[in-house]
Amino acid sequence: MNCLSNISRQFKKPLFNESIIFYFRRHINNSCEESKRIYELFVAEQKRQKEAVGRIEKIDVFYEGPPENVKLVMNKNLSTPYDCAKHLGSTVLNRAVVGLLNHETLWHMHRPLPDSCTLELLHYHLPNPASVNKSFWRSCSFILGAVILNAFKDNVRVNLHSFPSPNVKTGSFVYDVQLSLDDWKPTTSELKVLSIEMIKFCQQEHHIKCLNVEKELALDIFSTNPHKTQQIPDIAAHNSDKITLFKVGTHIDISRGPMVPNTSHLGRVTVTNVIKLDTDIPGDPIYRFQGVALPKAIVLNHFSYSLLEERARNLNSGRIPGVQEVDTEDSSLVTRVAHQS
Incomplete structure (x- = not known):
């Protein structure tokens, strides 16, 4: 993938301040090795489960x-x-x-x-598309996490925490992330770069795959993420000791699903804001990354979409993570259709 600093040349103002520089990693390093380890564990388990089916019925x-x-x-x-x-x-x-x-x-x-x-x-054009919209919003959060995880220079620690259950009424999709940055306030140009990279990622048309795994394997997969390892036991306790994982590209994360089948479903995408949260989680600060997107199948004029972008800059009202909070995006792939009034 291209270095994000190359993209920055299209902007008239300097893209980066001295405290933080975005770029996608192009060389093997500890973070890449960890991503490779997680990906290989997922693929190996996926193969094992397929072979275990045995005689085809x-x-x-x-x-x-x-x-x-x-x-x-x-x-x-x-x-x-x-x-x-x-x-x-x-x-x-x-x-x-x-x-x-x-x-x-x-x-x-x-x-x-x-x-x-x-x-x-x-599909998106149903008379009541609430369930479809939630699947789309959930997928946006998941993909945003994939982009964030690879977006920072190696001297910035990045730990994905979680994303709240999708709620289209809030006006934005969300991912909460722990960063070793004391008081980061992204510039407009930095947000544009994140938006561009999310769009580019989606244009690669990655299939979004899922897999139910045993709790022990999930703990191994996320052994270097203190937030995921804390969340896994509670999630498993409500799902027969299973954890549901989703994969997009080489990125693996936990979610109850379902999601869209392919990243090509995302059309217009904007990362609108990053807000430092007031939480009691120890260690580095938690930042809420927010964005807005439209399915490719939905057409909206520029003015109307700009209103959505403006709304999505406000702090999303979804639950704020805390020491006593456990991720509510549980691991059940099967979710009942919510009653629509």
Whole structure:
């Protein structure tokens, strides 16, 4: 990936102050080695689980939706809603955001189906897209974390903490991060660089994959992140000792899901603000990174989008992390569709 300092030349004013310099790492270092270790653990477990399926059994998936209702014969614990969508044509495949099983259970598009079921594929233009919007917002936070983790010079310690459950009404998606910077206030140009890098990352069209793992493996994967290791036992206790991980590119994180199937779903993206939070978490300060985005399928004029950007600069009202708080983005991939009034 290109050095961010190269991007800075397009701006008339200096991009960086003396206290902080953004750049994407181009050489092997401790952080890259740690990312590689985490990625390899995820991939190895993914391969192990696929091989453990054993004899392939067939299931019936009754698809309901355009262009027509149809029965698909798929492979138990291997085929996903995304695989089903491939049989339905490119229009259905490209617009599908999240699956809905048996009219009640949201299902990540890349998660294998465990049994015969009815399947609907939800998209952005539904009359009531609340569940789709939450999946999109959650994905934005997840991808923002991936960008932040690689955005700082090596002498700045970066520990991802968590992101609150998605709430579109707050006006921004969020990721809370611990940084070894006492009082950082990003310049407009620095925020532009973060926005550009998030857009570039999404344009690489990474599939967003998921995997349920044992608590012990999750603790090993996040052994160098004190916040994740603290959150894992509580999450596992509410999910049969399992932790749900998501992968985008080489980045791995914890979330209950579901998310969008591919980063190409993100269209306009702006990282709008970074705000230092008042928390009782010991050590380096916690900063709230905030942004706003639109799905590629949604068109909005420049003036209307600028109003969204302005709103997203205000402090997001989502829960503030603290010593007594445990991440509420629990590890269950299956989440019931919320009752809509």
